[in-house]
Amino acid sequence: MRLACPAVLLALAFPLAPVAAQEPPRSAPQAQPIVSAIPPARDIAWPTGLIRLDIDATDTVRRIIRVTQTFPVGxxxxxxxxxxxxxxxHAPRGEIEKLAGLTFTADGKPVAWQRDPLNVYAFHLSVPEGARTLVASFQFLAPTAGNQGRVVMTESLMNLQFYSMSLYPAGYYTRRIPIQARVTLPEGWTAATALKGDKNGNSITYEETDYDTLVDSPLFAGRYTRTLDLGHDVALNIFADSPEQILATSEQITPHRKLVDEAVALFGSRHFNRYEFLFAISDTLGGIGVEHHRSSENGVGTGYFTKWAEAIGDRDLLAHEFTHSWNGKYRRPELLWTPDFTTPMQDDLLWVYEGQTQLWGYVLAARAGLLSKAEALDSLAQIAARLETVRGRDWRPLADTTLDPIIAARRPKAWQSWQRSEDYYNEGMMIWLEADAILRRESKGAKGLDDFARAFFGMNDGDWGVLTYSRQDVIDTLESLAPYDWAGFLRERIDQPTRDATTAPFRLGGYRLVYSDTPNSATKAIETKGKLVDQSYGAGLIVGHDGVVQAVVWDSPAFKAGMTIGTHIVAVGGIEYSADLLRSALRQTSDGRSPLSLLVKQGKRYRTITLDYSGGLRYPRLEKTGEEESSLDRLLSSRTGEARER
Known part of the structure; x- marks a missing residue:
């Protein structure tokens, strides 16, 4: 074998540096312009005439609602x-996924449709020249189980919401689109809605109206119903799964009548020509509380009348939704109002829309006798204590929570006390409770939140249109009642993270929030109805009677011990779990010598944990700080005297 050339050996020993590889250029697309094909809403009339909507709601077994809609067209x-x-x-909640079987015909001939790729709620068609009538046919597939959405139809009850069962033409304010609905119900059923209708057999043809009013006028129907005249052109329409649930004593009916008296006295006006409470008492129809101009959708579990003492948590619902006829429907934040149902809402000022309504819900319930004064105070204590556990108030201002309906859409959260939720309801309520105390203090007792309600929501008696407002309008009205730095007050409470909103209202109102080892009436009702132990105010957890943890407070002793939603408490101190045993063990921690030891299961793993906690059982209540009548006492006092009985 021949020896290699020295030059070759040298080259092999010191290889040349590689030439940098030439990478091929990466593809780089350019954005295509996004152009909406949907005409914007204009304040002009739909030109071709009355739209007719026929709804067949008789298939309660399969819960299929069949819709035929006829449009006069060119x-x-x-x-x-x-x-x-x-x-x-306050969010894009239209249930488009439940629309199925969509077809169109023009003068009897099929018409193709195409869904808009940018807005899946829009359907584009080309109507043949000379056609005069377009017919849309489709089904609304109502949930057959709770995991498909809120149940709106059962074999004995129905909550028909027209926005889920109709289409409307783009390009027009919905108040300028004329429409007439006809609904066919199961045999023997009775319906209630704010619309007037003529019944023919099982079908009801409702009055001609505009599409905005139709959507604002839902329908309840069922086999077992009862209607009560509450006065002031207000009716309570009760629907239930069984006949015994609609029975109410005169003592229970009287405060419902007084609720209407108190609300009309508070606002000094009515923004409706008639008002229909649609009220379902059912364990099968989904619960609800939604406001409308001349009606409201209200749904609670069974026992509202038959287990009156346990229904504390439900007895502010009607007062809350009734208040919305003034606050939310008539007076509405200017950025929240939209001309149609495709324009996005800007969820501004919900701390007025919902927050002040939340307060009037409890106040009017107390004034009417739906809640005793003690029950109302207990409810306020429970709400304030719950807010005290919301650690997210350290980083997320209340104003940002007004976007939560869009951000979270009420989906479950792992750490709600840190993430926050729709806190503009209850923390907004606390802000207005404080505002009432400030108004009374600054005016030397001459003015209060009642005066704000009458001035801001009570004008233009009989007007059931929409009058919008801005934050400055709120500030100006407060200033007119009592000069104060209202802009600064609202900025501090709403635009900045703060914890003061749950302490100042009671301090100024003549009370303080305290804790004891005995549940107040509101907390006891929550625990009884929910079959749970609520110690979110102490150890930082809520546990069902089955031992499964339903909530854990961020940075609480339970949190630090590694507990989460879904943790299963198997044993307490080595003994099989029960709710009473957990309460007893928590109570014993207050001696400082009895740590809480729990055997827990997470997934397939078991472990023993010890909570670093010595606070005992903790339940909230309000304690009076003086002997004289306080501003909170005055706020809860009736404005109409004795209740009407008839």
């Missing part, structure tokens, strides 16, 4: 919309 392009942004939901 030839050419047409865009039809399914409602997306739903008033009262």
């Amino acid at each position: 030839g050419g392009p047409l865009t039809l919309l399914f409602p997306e942004w739903i008033p009262g939901k």
Whole structure:
């Protein structure tokens, strides 16, 4: 074998540096312009005439609602919309996924449709020239189980919401679109809605109206119903799974009548020509509380009348939704109002819309006798104590929570006390409770939140249109009642993270929030109805009677011990779990010598944990700080005297 050339050996020993590889250029697309094909809403009339809507709601077994909608048309392009942004939901909650079987015909001939790729709630069609009538046919597939959405139809009850069962033409304010609905119900059923109707057999043809009013006028129907006249052109329409649930004593009916008296006295006006409480008492129909101009959708579990003492948590619902006729429907934040149901809502000022309504719900319930004064105070204590556990108030201002309906859509959260939720309801309520105390202090008792309600919501008696407002309008009205730095007050409470909103209202109102080892009436009702142990105010957890943890407070002793939603408490101190045993063990921790030892299961793993906690059982209540009548006492006092009985 021949020896290699020295030059070759040298080259092998010191290889040349590689030449940098030339990478091929990466593809780089350019954005295509996004152009909406949906005509914007204009304040002009739909030109071709009355739209007719026929709804067959007789298939309660399969829960299929069949819809036929007839549009008078001319030839050419047409865009039809399914409602997306739903008033009262403050979010895009239209259930487009439940629309099925959609077909169109023009004068009997099929018409093709195409869904808009940018807005799946929009359908584009080309109506043949010369056609005069377009017919849409489809089904609304109502949930057959709770995991598909809120149950709106059962074999004995129905909550028909027209926005889920109709289309409307794009390009027009919905108040300028004329429509007439006809609904066919199961045999023997009775219906209630704010619309007037003529019944023929099982079908009801409702009065001609505009599409905005139709959507604002839902329908309840069922086999077992009862209607009570509450006065002031207000009716309570009760629907239930069984006949015994609609029975109420005169002592129970009287405060419902007084509720209407108190509300009309508070606002000094009515923004409706008639008002229908639609009220379902059912364990099968989904619960609800949604406001409308001349009605409200209200749904609670069974026992509202038959287990009156346990229904404390339900007895402010009607007062809350009734208040919305003034606050939310008539007076509405200017950025929240939209001309149709496809324009996005800007969830501004919900701390007024919902927050002040939340307060009037409890105040009016107390004034009417739906809640005793003690029950109302207990409810306020429970709400304030719950807010005290919301550690997210350290980083997220209240104003940001007004966007939570869009951000979270009420989906479950792992750490709600840190993430926050729709706190503009209850923390907003606390802000207005404080505002009442400030008004009384600054005016030397001459003014209070009643005066704000009458001035801001009570004008223009009989007007059931919409009058919008801004934050400055709120500030100006407060200033007119009592000069104060209201802009600074609202900025501090709403725009900045703060914890003062749950302490100042009671301090100024003549009370303080304290804790004891005995549940107040509101907390006891929550624990009884929910079959749970609520110690979120102490050890930092809520546990069901089955031992499964339902909530854990961020940075609480339970949190630090590694507990989460879904943790299963198997044993307490080595003994099989029960709710009473857990309460007893928590109570014993207050001696400082009895740590809480729990055997827990997470997934397939078991472990023993010890909570670093010595606070005992902790339940909230309000304690009076003086002997004289306080501003909170005055706020809860009736304005109409004795209740009406008839």
